[in-house]
Amino acid sequence: MRLPLLSALARLPREARDTLFLLAALAATALPHISHLPLWCSALTAAVLLWRGRLAWRGAPLPGRRSLLLVLLLTLVAGWASHRSLFGREAGITLLVVLMALKTLELHARRDAFVVFFLGFFLVLTQYFYSQSLLTALWSLACVWALLSALVLAQMPVGQPHLALAARQALRTTLWGLPIMVLLFLLFPRIGPLWGLPSDAIGRTGLSDKLQFGAMSEIANDDSIALRLRFEGARPPGAQLYLRGPVLSQFDGKTWLPRSDKGTAIGMPEAARLAVKPEGEPLRYEMTLEPLRLPLLPVLELGAEAPGSPLQIDELTLTRDRELVWQADRPITERLRLRQRAWLQSSSGVGARPGDLAPYLQLPAGLNPRLLDWARTLRDTKFSGDQQAGAEQLAGALLDHIRHGDFIYTLAPGRYGEVTPHALDEFWFDRRLGFCEHYASAFVIAMRAMGVPSRLVSGFQGADAELQDGDVVVRQSQAHAWAEYWAPGLGWRRADPTAAVAPERVLRGQVLRPPPGLLAGALGQVDPQLWTRLRGAWETLDHRWQQWVLNYSRGDQFRLLEQLGWQQADWQALGQASAAVIAALASAAALWSAWSSRPHDDWSRQRAFIVRRLRRLGLPAEPHQGPRQWTEMLRLQYGDRAAALAALLLALDAERYGPAAAPAPRWGWGWRWRRMFRQALRQARTPD
Numbered sequence: 001m002r003l004p005l006l007s008a009l010a011r012l013p014r015e016a017r018d019t020l021f022l023l024a025a026l027a028a029t030a031l032p033h034i035s036h037l038p039l040w041c042s043a044l045t046a047a048v049l050l051w052r053g054r055l056a057w058r059g060a061p062l063p064g065r066r067s068l069l070l071v072l073l074l075t076l077v078a079g080w081a082s083h084r085s086l087f088g089r090e091a092g093i094t095l096l097v098v099l100m101a102l103k104t105l106e107l108h109a110r111r112d113a114f115v116v117f118f119l120g121f122f123l124v125l126t127q128y129f130y131s132q133s134l135l136t137a138l139w140s141l142a143c144v145w146a147l148l149s150a151l152v153l154a155q156m157p158v159g160q161p162h163l164a165l166a167a168r169q170a171l172r173t174t175l176w177g178l179p180i181m182v183l184l185f186l187l188f189p190r191i192g193p194l195w196g197l198p199s200d201a202i203g204r205t206g207l208s209d210k211l212q213f214g215a216m217s218e219i220a221n222d223d224s225i226a227l228r229l230r231f232e233g234a235r236p237p238g239a240q241l242y243l244r245g246p247v248l249s250q251f252d253g254k255t256w257l258p259r260s261d262k263g264t265a266i267g268m269p270e271a272a273r274l275a276v277k278p279e280g281e282p283l284r285y286e287m288t289l290e291p292l293r294l295p296l297l298p299v300l301e302l303g304a305e306a307p308g309s310p311l312q313i314d315e316l317t318l319t320r321d322r323e324l325v326w327q328a329d330r331p332i333t334e335r336l337r338l339r340q341r342a343w344l345q346s347s348s349g350v351g352a353r354p355g356d357l358a359p360y361l362q363l364p365a366g367l368n369p370r371l372l373d374w375a376r377t378l379r380d381t382k383f384s385g386d387q388q389a390g391a392e393q394l395a396g397a398l399l400d401h402i403r404h405g406d407f408i409y410t411l412a413p414g415r416y417g418e419v420t421p422h423a424l425d426e427f428w429f430d431r432r433l434g435f436c437e438h439y440a441s442a443f444v445i446a447m448r449a450m451g452v453p454s455r456l457v458s459g460f461q462g463a464d465a466e467l468q469d470g471d472v473v474v475r476q477s478q479a480h481a482w483a484e485y486w487a488p489g490l491g492w493r494r495a496d497p498t499a500a501v502a503p504e505r506v507l508r509g510q511v512l513r514p515p516p517g518l519l520a521g522a523l524g525q526v527d528p529q530l531w532t533r534l535r536g537a538w539e540t541l542d543h544r545w546q547q548w549v550l551n552y553s554r555g556d557q558f559r560l561l562e563q564l565g566w567q568q569a570d571w572q573a574l575g576q577a578s579a580a581v582i583a584a585l586a587s588a589a590a591l592w593s594a595w596s597s598r599p600h601d602d603w604s605r606q607r608a609f610i611v612r613r614l615r616r617l618g619l620p621a622e623p624h625q626g627p628r629q630w631t632e633m634l635r636l637q638y639g640d641r642a643a644a645l646a647a648l649l650l651a652l653d654a655e656r657y658g659p660a661a662a663p664a665p666r667w668g669w670g671w672r673w674r675r676m677f678r679q680a681l682r683q684a685r686t687p688d
Helices: 004-011 014-036 039-058 065-083 089-106 110-129 134-154 163-187 216-221 268-274 354-361 369-382 387-404 423-431 436-449 497-501 503-507 518-526 530-550 554-563 571-597 602-616 627-657 671-685
Strands: 225-231 242-248 255-257 283-289 310-313 316-320 326-328 336-342 454-461 472-475 479-487 491-495
Touching: 014 039, 014 089, 014 110, 014 134, 039 065, 039 089, 065 089, 089 110, 110 134, 134 163, 134 530, 163 554, 163 571, 225 530, 242 479, 369 387, 369 423, 369 436, 387 436, 387 479, 387 491, 387 497, 423 436, 436 454, 436 479, 436 497, 479 497, 497 503, 554 571, 602 627, 602 671, 627 671
Parallel strands: none
Antiparallel strands: 225 283, 225 472, 242 454, 283 336, 310 316, 316 326, 454 479, 479 491
């Protein structure tokens, strides 16, 4: 039994049905942009499409130009108010969405429909400004298919063709163009993006060159993948997976900031003092990093490169600063894949001087007096007098206090510093509720109060327990903050207060999570691991899409050329290969056009063969004529000599146009019929 809505659609006139289908395709095309558009733009677009659908359903006339001009003027004013410009990426997409919707209100001719089609195709491309995932690719492919189907419908002016017929034709056309698309993808020179992703002040990973006190809890809701690791050999334990990101040393009581002089030039003597001293064998791994939108690169612990050492990844240049953080010359807005080495037991900054360490002893003026007094009292009771042993003793005493001091690790501690400016005092003595950032911040300030240089480090810690396609997966929700303190003769040492209050977070990578959503909760009731397995399977597919398609680079193109036989794979060879492919495609298109212009059914091909042969005989034969007309020409010019040829043509006429016409010639289109026709032609040419 058909649904009432489908029955009503089937009874609509063709113009109304085609318009509703086009509006549905446009709505699907605009849907991925809703979260990136101003609220007024989404509401106006939905209102215009619904209004146009109502007019099509009722067969009502379209609005006048004055109404459209008024809405257009309001759109320009609202666009300027939202973006302070009518140009640029965000403003351009906003206007494109609204103009595409408004254009549907003046579909007076096929030309107007074609404008809407191509606006829709262009809007599909803009989806990739926000995401290049496999889901985005599948959705855009469905939108293109729908728009192509609407375009095919517009090219069928007669009758009322079924929607399925147009969809099949659009799919067939797409499949014919698929090999060309693949060839161009493989060989077309890779060019930098025309539009760059913005450099946000705080990346979506929670890593940044500044950190608001208590802000890292927001990333617990983001379970997307931050990076993947593939180790050469055994996977290290989860407690050793510290991916070091920004180092923050300046604290004003609310916000952590990096050293103000971290980007100044580094001389050779200073670089030697701050360099890494590797110990043991290095751990080699390959990392696939998602776009951070920040000019830094988190890596696993420390490499052997000294401060100031450059690293080139494609067109991105990175340099290690004073705090051994990889700083990029521009925000990382593309997915990166690189190989690295790490020494998990390495030390750094052993030869640091007092001038190097002074920034790591600064305290926010006039803040947190209770914590400072408490730390100094702890120093007076625990300090042994040995500077090297003293730093480790004080760090151990702090960790013991956190471990046994009734502290609770939670993502919902509430806001600190709303009642009093002494946020760390409130955390350390009053509530004792917090997550990694709270504990690391209190640890660093307490160590500084005891005269030990310390700093806060943010990055990622831990990974998923299960491998995905052979890779160790690190998620955004595994962002973490810990501390480093400096000990004479040992250099910088890592201390993670979170491991003291919540060892399961560090040892087993069990991050705190918010309550699951509706879908995840429902699947969890059926099978607790079902949602995790489904998510892992989808992420594996998306990762392969990224590796095989999105990460296909110039280097991959050059390697492909080498496999195809080019001795020197470079830009010139790539241009030659591209030119050869384009020439081959153009030749194939010309041959296809020539072949398509020829008749392909039996009767048409036989008629063309007869016309060519009769013209060689000197007769003015034309394709629109029939066998009887050709027979009369033969008798007038050749008389009885053409009797056999005339009989052959009359037999053909009887089979083709007689009362019991056969579906195809009796002799078919084989060599026997051709031989009989050629013999009759020779007989007609031979004089008596």
